[in-house]
Amino acid sequence: YWFGSGTPTFLIEMMRKFGTTPIEIGEREMADVSDFDAPTETMESIVPLLYQSGYITIKDYDKATNLYELGIPNKEIRIGLFKSLLPNYLLRSSQKGKVAIAQMSVLIKNGDIDGALNLLQTFLATVPYCENTKYEGHYQQMLYIIFALLTDYRILVEQRTAKGRTDITMETEDHIYIMELKFGKTADEALSQINANHYADAFAMSDKKIVKVGIGFDVKDERNITEWRVE
Structure with a gap:
């Protein structure tokens, strides 16, 4: 209601x-x-x-x-809530965003994180922008909502570990993806932070495959993911 x-x-x-x-x-x-x-x-x-x-x-x-x-x-209210917030971040592209998110979910299920991020990058290039969105927080929240709407997976944001907090942790049936977002920096710097802080150690007892993903994002010019590194 x-x-x-x-x-x-x-x-x-x-x-x-x-x-x-x-x-x-x-x-x-x-x-x-x-x-x-x-x-x-x-x-x-x-x-x-x-x-x-x-x-x-x-x-x-x-x-x-x-x-x-x-x-x-519950999950139903979480999905409904974030779907209702999505248009505020994607403007006129929210319907295309829902399609892209569904397609990303299938790629991730198949273990293709490269394909999922490539699809996300392609989609974000079509999203219109206005001047008040040229700051890091807007895109951080937008990406959080997009990942939160990957309904088949467990998504954790800023999960505490012994060495700090991961940006996004996504757990699927077979994989645990540890993601670090760096705004205005390189994907290598993001990946280096994951390794330097030993974020993967928090999941050492898991029998799932651990995948580290460093993501670089340009807020000023591209307003998009510029590169990523997977390890």
């Missing part, structure tokens, strides 16, 4: 007002009951709106601290 009644437009307006990004909505967070059950007309963050409209729900409760863990209820 919320998706069909125009709420995403209002939600985007409130996200801008409170400086909330799609990545932040996708993460679980701890909150006091007063933080998420406040009247929407007096809310000081977007959390009450997300909770009362059903975009996030109570996932757990910690008796020791009297805090609640909040998160997106």
